Amino acid sequence: MSNHDPNQEPDVEKLIKAICWKLDIENHSDELEKNELEKKWHDFQGSSDYQDTIEKIIKKIAGICAEIGQEFSEIKFEISSNKKSSEVAKLVETLVDFFIKKNQNCSQLTEKIKTAINEVFKNKSPQLPPLSEPNQTEFIRDSEVLSPTENVPLSTKNLSNDNINTSVNATSITPSINEAKTVGSANSPTPEATLLEHSTEGKIAQPESTSTPITPPWEYHRVPDEPKPHDEFYSQKSDQSPEGLKLIGARVRGKMHKHQGTNCDDWFKFDTVGKWTIIAVSDGAGSKKFSRIGAKISCEAAVKSLKEFLESFSLCETAKTDLENDFDRDSEWLFKGDKAKELQKSLYTALSKAYQRVEEEANRLKNYSSYNKREEKKELDIKDLSATLLLAIHTKIQVKNSTSYDFVLTCQVGDGMLAAISHKYTLKLLGKPDIGEHGGQTDFLTSAGKLEDYNLVQKTFPFIGNLKALMIMTDGVSDDYFPNDPGMLKLYGDLILNRVIKIRNVDAKEREQELQKTSLKTQNDVINNQKNFQDEVERILAPNSDEPKKVSIRSIAKYAERLGKDIKEVLTSRDLLNAGILEHQMCQECEPMEPHEKLKIWLDSYYRRGSFDDRTLVVLYREED
Numbered sequence: 032m033s034n035h036d037p038n039q040e041p042d043v044e045k046l047i048k049a050i051c052w053k054l055d056i057e058n059h060s061d062e063l064e065k066n067e068l069e070k071k072w073h074d075f076q077g078s079s080d081y082q083d084t085i086e087k088i089i090k091k092i093a094g095i096c097a098e099i100g101q102e103f104s105e106i107k108f109e110i111s112s113n114k115k116s117s118e119v120a121k122l123v124e125t126l127v128d129f130f131i132k133k134n135q136n137c138s139q140l141t142e143k144i145k146t147a148i149n150e151v152f153k154n155k156s157p158q159l160p161p162l163s164e165p166n167q168t169e170f171i172r173d174s175e176v177l178s179p180t181e182n183v184p185l186s187t188k189n190l191s192n193d194n195i196n197t198s199v200n201a202t203s204i205t206p207s208i209n210e211a212k213t214v215g216s217a218n219s220p221t222p223e224a225t226l227l228e229h230s231t232e233g234k235i236a237q238p239e240s241t242s243t244p245i246t247p248p249w250e251y252h253r254v255p256d257e258p259k260p261h262d263e264f265y266s267q268k269s270d271q272s273p274e275g276l277k278l279i280g281a282r283v284r285g286k287m288h289k290h291q292g293t294n295c296d297d298w299f300k301f302d303t304v305g306k307w308t309i310i311a312v313s314d315g316a317g318s319k320k321f322s323r324i325g326a327k328i329s330c331e332a333a334v335k336s337l338k339e340f341l342e343s344f345s346l347c348e349t350a351k352t353d354l355e356n357d358f359d360r361d362s363e364w365l366f367k368g369d370k371a372k373e374l375q376k377s378l379y380t381a382l383s384k385a386y387q388r389v390e391e392e393a394n395r396l397k398n399y400s401s402y403n404k405r406e407e408k409k410e411l412d413i414k415d416l417s418a419t420l421l422l423a424i425h426t427k428i429q430v431k432n433s434t435s436y437d438f439v440l441t442c443q444v445g446d447g448m449l450a451a452i453s454h455k456y457t458l459k460l461l462g463k464p465d466i467g468e469h470g471g472q473t474d475f476l477t478s479a480g481k482l483e484d485y486n487l488v489q490k491t492f493p494f495i496g497n498l499k500a501l502m503i504m505t506d507g508v509s510d511d512y513f514p515n516d517p518g519m520l521k522l523y524g525d526l527i528l529n530r531v532i533k534i535r536n537v538d539a540k541e542r543e544q545e546l547q548k549t550s551l552k553t554q555n556d557v558i559n560n561q562k563n564f565q566d567e568v569e570r571i572l573a574p575n576s577d578e579p580k581k582v583s584i585r586s587i588a589k590y591a592e593r594l595g596k597d598i599k600e601v602l603t604s605r606d607l608l609n610a611g612i613l614e615h616q617m618c619q620e621c622e623p624m625e626p627h628e629k630l631k632i633w634l635d636s637y638y639r640r641g642s643f644d645d646r647t648l649v650v651l652y653r654e655e656d
Contacts, residue, residue, distance in 0.1 A: 043152050045067075045068075045071055046071055046075055046152070047145075047148055047149055047152060048068055048071075049068040049069075049071040049072040049075065050072070050075075050088065050148055051144075051145055051148065052065070052068045052069070052072065053072050054144070082317075082318035083316065083317060083318050083473075084151065084152075086287075086317050086318065087151045088147070088148055088151050090287060090641060090643045090644070091144075091147035091148065091150065091151060091641050092144055092147060147641070249286050249289060249290045249571050250289075250290055250571075251289050251290075251571050251572060251573055251574075252289060252290065252291065252292030253292065253573060254284070254292075254294060254295075255292055255293060255294060257294060258321075258399075258401050258402060259321075259323070259324055259327075260294055260323075261284075261294050261295040261296075261297075261298070261323050261327075262295075263283075263284050263295070263573075264281070264282070264283050264284070264578075264631050264635065265281065265282050265631075266279070266280065266281035266282075266627040266628055266630060266631040267279070267280050267281070267299075267301070267627055268280075268625055268626065268627035269301065269303060269308075272303060272308045272425070272651060273303050273305065273306045273307065273308065273426070274306060274308070274425070274426060274427045274437070275653075276308070276425075276498075276651050276652060276653050276654075277626065277650075277651070277652050277653070277654045278301060278303075278308060278310075278649075278650075278651050279531075279626050279627035279630050279649070279650050280299050280301060280310075280627065280630070280647070280648065280649035280650070281627060281630040281631035281634050281647070281648060282295065282297045282298065282299055282505075282634070282645065282646065282647035282648075283295070283631060283634045283635040283645065283646050283647075284645060285507060285643050285644045285645040285646065286571060286642075286643040287643040287644065288645060289571050290571075290643075294323050295323065295645045296314060296315030296316070296317060296322050296323045296326060296418070296645055297312075297313065297314050297315070297323075297326060297505050297507070297645040297646070297647040298312075298313050298315075298323065298326040298327040298330050298418075298647070299311065299312045299313070299330060299503075299647050299649050300330040300331055300334050301334070301649060302334050302338055304338045304341050304342050305341060305342060305344075305345065306345065306426045306427065307337075307341040307344075307424055307425065307426045308424065308425040308426070308651060309334050309337045309338060309341065309422075309423075309424050310422070310423045310424075310425075310501075310503050310649050310651065311329075311330040311331075311333045311334050311420065311421070311422055312330070312420075312421045312447060312503045312504065312505060312647055312649055313325075313326035313327070313329050313330050313418045313419055313420050313421070313505075314326060314418060314419045314445065314446070314447060314505040314506060314507070314645070314647070315416075315417065315418040316417040316418060316475055317644075319414065319415050319416065319417050320415060321396070321402060321411070321415050321416055322415070322416060322417050322418050323418075324392060324396075324416055325389045325392075325415075325416030325417060325418040325476070325477070326418040326419075328385075328388050328389060328392055328416075329385035329386070329388065329389055329418055329420050329476055330385075330420070331388075332381075332384050332385040332387070332388035332389075333381040333382065333384065333385040333420060333422055334381075335384075336377075336380055336381040336384040336385075337377060337378070337381045337422070337424060340377045340380070340381075341377070341424065344373070344374070344377075345426075346370060346374075346426065346428050346438065347370075348429040348430070348431055349428070349429075349430065349431065350430070350431045350432075351430055351431075351433065353368075354428070354430065354495070356368060357370065357371040358371050358493055358495070363484070363488070364485075364488035364489070365484075365488065374424075374440060375440070375488075375491055378422055378424070378440065378441075378442040378487075378491065379442070379482070379484060379487050381422060382420060382422070382442065382444060382476070382482055382487065383482055385420055385476060386476050386477065386482055389413060389416050389418075389476060389477065390413050392416060393411060393412060393413040393415065393416050396411055397410040397411040397412065402415075413477050414477055416477070417475040417476070417477045417478075418445070418475055418476055418477075419443070419444060419445025419446060419447055419465075419473060419474075419475055419476065419505070420443065420444050420445065420476050421441070421442075421443040421444075421445070421447050421449055421462065421503055421505075422441060422442050422443065423439060423440070423441045423449055423461070423501060423503050423651075424439070424440050424441075425437065425438065425439050425498075425501060425651060426438050428495065436495050436496055436497065437494070437495070437496060437497060437498035438493070438494070438495050439451055439461065439493065439494040439495075439498065439501055440491070440492075440493050440494075441461040441462060441491070441492050441493075441494075441503075442487055442490050442491045442492075443462050443463070443464070443465075443490050444465065444474065444475065444476050444478075444481045444482070444487075444490070445464070445465050445473045445474055445475055445476070446464035446465060446466075446473040446505075446506040446509070447462065447464060447503070447504055447505045447506050447509055448460065448462045448464065448502075448503075448504055448506075448508075448509035448515050448519070449461040449462035449492070449501070449502070449503045449504075450462070450501070450502050450515065450519040451494045451496075451498060451500070451501050451502075452498075452499045452500045452501075452502075452519065452520065452523055453496050453497055453498065453499060454497040454498070454499045454653075455497075455603070456499070456520065456599055456602045456603050457496075458516055458517060458519055458520050459494055459496075460492075460515055460516055460519070461492040461494055461501075462490070462492065463489065463490055463492075464506070464509075465478075465481070473506070498651075498653065499523075499652065499653055500523055500532075500650060500651065500652040500653070501650070501651040501652070502519065502522065502523065502648065502649070502650050502651075503648070503649045504646075504647060504648045504649070505644075505645065505646065505647040505648075506644065507642070507644035507645045507646040507647065508522070508634070508646050508647065508648050510642070510644070511637075511639045511642050511646075517598065517599070520598055520599060520602060521587055521588055521598055523602070524587030524588075524598060524601065524602050524608075525585070525586060525587050525633075525637070526630075526633070526650070527587070527602075527608060527612070528585040528586070528587050528590065528608075528611050528612060529584060529585055529616075529617055529629070529633050529637075530612060530616050530617070530621070530629065531626055531629045531630050531633055532626065532650070532652055532654070533626070533654055533655065534605065534608060534609070534612075534655045535605065535655040536609060537605050537606050537609045539554075541606055542554065542606040542607075542609055542610055544606075545604060545606035545607055545610075546606070546607070546610055549594040549595055549596060549607070550593065550594055550595035551593055551594055551610075554610055557610050557611065557613075558613065560593050561585075561613060563589060563593050564585055564586050564587075564589035564590040564592075564593055564611070565583050565584065565585045565586075565589075565613075566583070566584050566585075566586070566638055567581060567582075567583055568581065568582055568583075568584050568636045568637070568638055569581050570582065570635060570636055578632070578635075579617075579618040579619075579620045579621070579632060581618065582617040582618045582621075582632060582633075582636045583615070583617055583618070584617065584633070584636055584637050584638065585611065585613075587601060587602075587611070590611045594607060616629075617629065617632060617633065617636070618632070630648065630650070634646045634647075634648060
């Protein structure tokens, strides 16, 4: 299989070759080419992106050839230098033996490794067409499955009673703000692009099923004795949001961190004030020793800032036409309505307050020797606290002579994903991950220019409609459900099938009638086939842990495949969903647990090949009676 990707930049393609050369999995007889690759490698090794990119590649290789591949690649990439040359030689011999005995075909494994490296450099988000000319369009109704539109100024004409949604594309890099300002007619320089420009009807393509778990090669090492460590697990719930929704969140330490004995870098925080729900999620930079501190204090500062603002702020009852105008965009990509603009600015203020708090903490900590990077002979600085930050706020908007709608506004710096699912299972992505110089990398709150308005307006996504669930997550989860459209539907379905989120029971007779239309004709057939959509997973835990050691994890992708149905068909059929929610839960200990505790266990247990990062997920959802 060729490693050439027509969408790959030429210098990136050459860098991939240099990495393969460094791993000794690609030979080059031409001396000039070898020198060129060596130079390319050393240039890359001296770049700021080196550590983060190599860590992602090591994770990928470890997923292909277990701990041997991880240790081997760490040495070859010079991440680990505590091995003697004789140990390295023995390790190489062991790795080759592993290739031959476990895979029979060394060339096939080499291709797998090349493909894995290539994947790291691919953009995490699919590229969309160039910015289109503005026009007017009706709001997409819930009955339609959306294909995200360009991230351009909004127009909210012709609102539908069924679903008002001001989501714009969350998956594509857009033109610069100066370019965006030039879009439009000569007589009207203000951009008037459509809110939801593209739509598709029909079935969502079936996401790839999860891989069957293998015996975990990972070892467990406790959280290290370092300043301000994060606990192994953390979960939280709010019994009810101000608008009657359930709110749960959890974070868990990733496999790689457990194996290496390093801290979890994720954090999340949520709170409520008045009729508002506020959510913040952050992922610390893996290459920065104290990024977990930045993740935590940025979440706390942002939530505090938003809480202070929203305590005395409300979106008043309004007419449809006023609502349309309020969330249209002006030439600076700000909302036109005064209230809408205030709300938008409050998110940007919260991000700035988070940065200020991180800066203050960095200045404070550099006075303590335990935080200084003494081995590099320099003081700790703000970059050592680098972290992403995703924000979301929710309330209800009352429309005159009509009904009320859920309102969500989001903004983010860095990777991760925010997604809304409507009551008819229409998916709206509400985030656009930042991508660094190379695919697989990201920017942080501390990255230059990320808090400027011209950048943040491109990362601001409103949703107005009938909300079933809002999900905010770090890339440890979003990467596992890529592509996020329709992967986020799969994520929500997995939460239902594993009984984290509760749905209403159905009549047994009606359920059997619906099953007759599938490949599994009866409930007994579903039960007898459960091994085909359920994996038994052994968790990576401390020997003395009280946590459940083994859990049963169900996959809606595999379940839908056994039914011969599309995932959305299963989600929209309460009968088929109920048939897949089997009597026993993930584990016996789960029976009396609250949803947030189940979320923690599920996050720590579900299996994806090549998935080793910390996982954090917050869900605001409407629970069915």
